[in-house]
Amino acid sequence: MLDVRRMLVLVEAAERGSLTAAAEALMITPSAASQQVSRLESEVGQPLLHRLPRGVQLTDAGRALVERGRAIRRELRAAQADLKSLATVDRGTLRLGSFPTASASLLPLALTRFSRKHPGIRTTVRSALFAELVDMLHTGEVELAMLWDYEWNRVDDTSLVVDHLLDDPTVLVVPANSELLEEKTIELADLAEHQWIIRADNHPVAEVLRRSCRLAGFEPRISYESHDYQEAQAMVAAGLGIAIAPRLALTNRRHDVRLVSFATDVPAPTRRILLARPAGRTPTPAAAAMVEVLHAVSQKFTGTSLHLTQLGTVRARSAG
CATH class of the missing domain: 1.10.10.10 (Winged helix-like DNA-binding domain superfamily/Winged helix DNA-binding domain)
Incomplete structure (x- = not known):
């Protein structure tokens, strides 16, 4: 040769x-x-x-x-x-993994900001379930993946580097004409007689509902199992029941439902939104730039910056 x-x-x-x-x-x-x-x-x-x-x-x-x-x-x-x-982040491809709630809320803003700063980078996004996202990180199909966890199932994978982007609190979803909105405070135990809209197929939010209700002393009465959050909102608006959901899942809130925040003393778990990458691989300049963008965008989705209507507070039953 x-x-x-x-x-x-x-x-x-x-x-x-x-x-x-x-x-x-x-x-x-x-x-x-x-x-x-x-x-x-x-x-x-x-x-x-x-x-x-x-x-x-x-x-x-x-x-x-x-x-x-x-x-x-x-x-x-x-x-x-x-x-x-x-x-120098002038060209190339960045491969991201995400899940539906993140893809419908903070990710679009992050992608828009990233493309404006780095127009030569082509970005692809794979939407998948948690286990699939982790597999894609390990196989190299994606460089970064947005993940989530709750306190009882923390991400504990030493082969991943995990950044905490933001906390995504649970909120109560009620019809716009609900009598619950007239109450200054609502004890979670007072909701025991209500019908509930729940996520189907053993969705994590269904576990959040059951855990919260059991800690308040009752088992939720399920009237409908929905397959996405828009469907759940529609059933709440129709009066079929009330629901809980992560706040990021409701950035596209229907006009005929209202959101009620949970007080800090109510056992309603908060979901963490995470960004993960393989620990054994040095991130590309494009991936490192996207990490910065996602952290900045996450700040805009923290607290009240989501512009969601908060018309009351669900509280735990006071002692005695």
Whole structure:
């Protein structure tokens, strides 16, 4: 196989007219340049240069090889430019993983900000369930993935680096004309006789509801199992029951439902929104830039910045 470095010496000699000039351009000695060309001639089995008193002249074989060498040099320079661009977040692809609630709330703003700052980066997003997102991180299908957890199922994977983006509190969803909105405070135990809209298929929010209600001393009466939060809101608006949901899931709130926040003394768990990456891989410049953007955007979704209506507070039953 031909040695690419020797071919590049030949190209420089052809373009500059001498091995001495080629050596100067490549920052090697004239002797080293001459040896490289001689070894290349041995590889091809025929002379490539006529060595003249002043300079060199290509043979037919030399001209053929120089044309190939120029093409190789162009590709090598292009490769260097590509790597430089990737190192400065000028181009490339960033692969993200997400879950529906995040994809419908904070991720669109993050993607918009990122594309404005780094228009040369192509971003792809894979939406999946928790276990699938973790698998995609391990296999390298995504570089970053947004995850979530509750206090009873914390992400505990030493092969991942996990950043906490924000806390996503649980809220109560009631019809816009609900009598509950007339109460200054509501004890969670007072909701025992209400019908509840719950998420189907063993969804984590269904477990949140059952845990919260059991801590308040009752088992929730389920009237409907929904498959997404818009469906759950519709059933609440229709008067079929009340529901709980993470606040980020309700950034697209229906006009005919209202949200009631839980007081701090009510056993309604808060979900953590996380950003994870493989621990054994150095993040690309694009991934590192996206981490910064997601942290900044998460601040806008903290507290009351979601502009969700809060018309009351659910409280725990006071002692005695």
